[in-house]
Amino acid sequence: FIEKDSAINEEIDKLRHAATRSLLTRRDTLIVASVSCIFGLGSPEEYQNTVVELRVGANLRRDRVTRHLVDIQYNRNDMEFARGNFRVRGDTLEIFPAYEEVATRVEFFGDEIERIVEVDPLTGEILAEKQDAKIFPARHFVTTNDKLADAIRDIQLELAERLEILEREGRLLEAQRLRQRTMYDIEMLSETGFCP
Numbered sequence: 001f002i003e004k005d006s007a008i009n010e011e012i013d014k015l016r017h018a019a020t021r022s023l024l025t026r027r028d029t030l031i032v033a034s035v036s037c038i039f040g041l042g043s044p045e046e047y048q049n050t051v052v053e054l055r056v057g058a059n060l061r062r063d064r065v066t067r068h069l070v071d072i073q074y075n076r077n078d079m080e081f082a083r084g085n086f087r088v089r090g091d092t093l094e095i096f097p098a099y100e101e102v103a104t105r106v107e108f109f110g111d112e113i114e115r116i117v118e119v120d121p122l123t124g125e126i127l128a129e130k131q132d133a134k135i136f137p138a139r140h141f142v143t144t145n146d147k148l149a150d151a152i153r154d155i156q157l158e159l160a161e162r163l164e165i166l167e168r169e170g171r172l173l174e175a176q177r178l179r180q181r182t183m184y185d186i187e188m189l190s191e192t193g194f195c196p
Contacts, residue, residue, distance in 0.1 A: 014083060017099030021136045024048050043143070050142045052135040054106055058113045062093055065106070069095065071145075072137040073193060081121055084138035096121050098138045106133070141194045152189055155182065 022029040050072045077085040086095040096103040107115040116130040159182045166175035188195045
């Protein structure tokens with residue numbers, strides 16, 4: 001029996017992301033896991049379609065890259081540099097992928113990527129020069145804004161139907177609870193792109 005520990009959960013999450021990335025980028029990947037490990041992974045196509053591809057010499061505005069990172073569930077945090085976060089300092093963008101032990105530093109010159117390096121997230125020491133980098137989503141639940149808007153609209157329609165039934169039956173407390181919980185979930189979907 002292993003006692004639940006947030007450090008263990010973080011390590012498991014990192015390994016899940018690393019395994020997903022390997023499945024999508026390598027042909028020689030073999031994963032042995034329990035069936036429960038594949039539940040809740042979301043759509044592989046949408047996960048792969050949201051990858052941020054960076055290449056030295058590419059014309060790409062930094063603010064566009066940071067918006068894309070937010071879309072794939074990365075958090076901007078200039079103070080605490082942890083997995084799933086990115087930070088911006090001048091013309092430098094640093095990303096700490098959810099599946100890595102090292103961070104990726106992207107240096108811009110205007111709207112052009114001038115340099116990409118792997119760095120130690122604690123010391124900032126440069127570990128390797130890179131010509132390109134692929135940044136996979138920070139969470140397995142990613143989708144396009146259009147699909148998210150469609151899902152929210154469908155949830156709102158179903159909520160209205162259920163509330164009408166509950167109110168017609170005089171079950172006002174259940175209706176209030178359903179409305180409150182569902183509206184919270186809709187707000188979370190709208191603000192963060194997922195529900196915890």
